[in-house]
Amino acid sequence: MKKLFVMSFTVLFSLILAVPAFASAEPQNLDDLSNLGEIIYQDDEITVRDFGNDPVISNIITEDPNSVIAEENAGIKPQVVGPGGRAVVTAGDYGRTIYWTVRPNTLWPYHFEGKVKLRYYSGFKRDAPVGGMGALGSSLSGAVHMNKNNGGYATLTGTAYSLDFSKYKVLPGAGTSF
Template sequence: MKKFTLSLLIMMLTFVLANPAFANESYDQKLDSLKGEVVYKDDEITVTSFGNDKEISDMIFNHPNSVVAEDEDENIIKPLASAIGMGGRASIVAGTSGRVVYWSVNPNTKWPYNFMGTVKLRYHSGFKRDAPIGGMGGLGSTVAGKVTMNKNNGGVAYLRGTAYALNGSRYHVLPRVHESFRPN
């Protein structure tokens, strides 16, 4: 009876510990199935825009691997895949394949805006690549997209950019928004 109880306990503990891994996998499958418009492509990267679909942006922002922090304490330095500040929210999440990085931006404006930015890819090999990203939105909408790498040996992706609202206001992505991606 003790062996059966111990085996059952170990099995239940395994399910509890493995459950978050399966949650991440389902999120990644949903993200991988998204279709968007290819806005730039070359031998190394492909940049795809999802437009201003709030559901897609929320899926990126609410990803289980996304570490969120409020912009309250500027003295703490830590990696952030997502950040919320006075200017809005921004997220960047690496896919499990190591070849894709998803991004999402939601400026804190009710005016139509144009977001222009860059996903800075910094590989562990020392190679650097900047992927131009952007989109237009309005009335509290979000813009989102992905950058697909044809090959890599791991590194870090940084999200940078500014949303320019029709009323003349500017909303910058917080400088600490970045995510590591694994080699494939």
């Protein structure tokens, strides 16, 4: 019995010591997100990544000082008032990556279908399809990385469809310069 106790104590103690080491591997800012997530689309011009419904990544995108937040409730950051929940868009990686996150006002699981509309100053236009499944009251996040950037404006549009047959559209004004 003593050997079993000592062995289980050793295993638990080693897990306690290992957790802080693994915690430091989590992303801390937008630059750490550049290679995370699953690539859902890639061509010569853009790479679209899905971060899923990880709350840590959603908070990093939301807390970035350059984020544009469109939500129903008033707050500190620039906003657009309307129904539907929260949509956040920010440019990172020197304007080459557009990060986005959405959180519809639903407690039901949902499916989000949307686009990040890229409008370059040169007149070139490109729409990147984004989306995914969100869990109960969670946020959904992703990124669009541009291989070339001559500057422009990115807008997030789309709709979340919940299991109770409700629709939640992304608010107008969820966009940023890159």
